[in-house]
Amino acid sequence: MNVNRFARSVMAKSYDGESFLLHVAEVMERQLKEWDAAYEVVVMKLIDYEVVIKKENRSYELLLTEKDLLLLQQTSPYALDRYLWQAFEKQGLPIVRGNGDYIESMI
Known part of the structure; x- marks a missing residue:
């Protein structure tokens, strides 16, 4: 899969945190x-965001505060992806x- 850096830059600047997280989750999926x-x-989302990757009987889970989400979104267009993948x-x-x-850009 290849990336479109310009489009992601626009999204990172214009999307609210939750919409941006949902977009990143969709790209990851x-x-x-x-x-x-x-x-x-x-x-x-309960108090914090929970991102879960499932495959058959295995799951990987990560909690993300709204503050951390916004910080990553403001850091760079792919900082959130990188954080989640790592x-x-x-x-x-x-x-x-x-x-x-x-993936090569994230890891």
């Missing part, structure tokens, strides 16, 4: 489904490299 159609990404990789999510520049 598209990437994961390129590797295996069984992946699913779920975003929930956190999930540390939890054991297998990352496939070499299929486009999206």
Whole structure:
């Protein structure tokens, strides 16, 4: 999967935090489904945001405060993606490299 840096830059500046997180989660799910159609990404909000990646009987979970979300969004257009991918990789999510520049830009 390849990235469109200009479009993402516009989104990072114009979307509210939750809309931006939902967009990033959708992009991540598209990437994961390129590797295996069984992946699913779920975003929930109670007090903080919870991002969950599911595949069959395995799940990877991450809590994200609204403050951290906004800080990452303001840092750079792909800071949130990078943060999420690295956190999930540390939890054991297998990352496939070499299929486009999206993952290579994040990890």
